[in-house]
Amino acid sequence: MPAYVVFIREQSIDQTELQLYSELAPTGLAGHSAKPLAMYGAYQVLEGPDIEGLAILEFPTFEEAQAWYFSPAYQTALKHRLRGGRYRGVIVDSLQGS
Template sequence: MAAYIVFIREKTRNPEELQIYSRKAPAGLAGHPVTPLAVYGRHEVIEGEAAEGMAILQFPSFEEAKAWYNSPAYSEARKHRFKGGDYRGIIVEGL
């Protein structure tokens, strides 16, 4: 069953760190069955707190999503995302 990772950027704290993340993150996708569905495009918050942007990634399964998130290559990139802004990250299983 497909699973999705949703990242919501609530606030940028260090744009330079986010630029490093943006350069490193694509390498973390290699070897993982991921399909980017939305990546920081036009959005409108219709409920809840404001968000600067969001990304939605599709994986074949919940386990594949977790494997990508915990992979060494993505772990190296995400430390810069943690330094660069305040995010929410969610894995949700599809129907």
């Protein structure tokens, strides 16, 4: 059943680090079946505090999403994203197959 990785950027801190992340992150996707569904496009906050943007990636399974996130290639990119801003990130299963 598909799973989704959702990143919510709450606050940018260092644009240089975010730029490094944007250059390295695609390499981390190599060999993983990820489908970008939303990438920091237009949004409207309906509840809670404002955000700066969000991204949603679809993976075939929860385990594949975990494998991508914890892969050495993505972990190399991740350190730059975490230095560059405050984020929330989650992996969530879909309802399909329930």
